[in-house]
Amino acid sequence: DGGITQSPKYLFRKEGQNVTLSCEQNLNHDAMYWYRQDPGQGLRLIYYSQIVNDFQKGDIAEGYSVSREKKESFPLTVTSAQKNPTAFYLCASMRGSTDTQYFGPGTRLTVL
Amino acid sequence: SQQGEEDPQALSIQEGENATMNCSYKTSINNLQWYRQNSGRGLVHLILIRSNEREKHSGRLRVTLDTSKKSSSLLITASRAADTASYFCATPPQETSGSRLTFGEGTQLTVNP
Numbered sequence: 001d002g003g004i005t006q007s008p009k010y011l012f013r014k015e016g017q018n019v020t021l022s023c024e025q026n027l028n029h030d031a032m033y034w035y036r037q038d039p040g041q042g043l044r045l046i047y048y049s050q051i052v053n054d055f056q057k058g059d060i061a062e063g064y065s066v067s068r069e070k071k072e073s074f075p076l077t078v079t080s081a082q083k084n085p086t087a088f089y090l091c092a093s094m095r096g097s098t099d100t101q102y103f104g105p106g107t108r109l110t111v112l
Numbered sequence: 113s114q115q116g117e118e119d120p121q122a123l124s125i126q127e128g129e130n131a132t133m134n135c136s137y138k139t140s141i142n143n144l145q146w147y148r149q150n151s152g153r154g155l156v157h158l159i160l161i162r163s164n165e166r167e168k169h170s171g172r173l174r175v176t177l178d179t180s181k182k183s184s185s186l187l188i189t190a191s192r193a194a195d196t197a198s199y200f201c202a203t204p205p206q207e208t209s210g211s212r213l214t215f216g217e218g219t220q221l222t223v224n225p
Contacts, residue, residue, distance in 0.1 A: 043200070
């Protein structure tokens, strides 16, 4: 099966802890993206990467970090510096310059 | 601020009726896309319309684009309960492709059986 997987589906974090959300794709796409979605809201871009070993900040990068060591993987770390991390996190990928993005099923992060 | 803004924010209709959602954007675009999101799930790409196209069809979906008004509409004909979802428009920046998309706030569509 080709697609994007995100894990875990649900994640609970205590205040002050860093957590890492996994995103893997086997579509051979160059570009990958992380979005945050709050209830009833649209998507806001956190970070994106157009090529291995390179990534750019999106609109709300503060308190988050990413790495892109492999083409198929783009993990997102939510650090303790992110003051309001409870949200639904979506990962996406895109092939070349098609502009069409393919999304994973999402990870719901809750801070206890 | 969001590039795309959908209107209405929420829409409730009966099965069999048509649903129309609108999207307005601010800057020039190469294309405009519509995505669907079922509750608690990822987004699914529905249709892409290029800036030199005025109308596009895909099954029960019809998308129009008016670049002079910087607006697009998504029409779902003969709606079904399974069409209940949030619908988002998204646009890439005109000066580049293969990069980021900007999503609107979405329209929540409820189709009552």
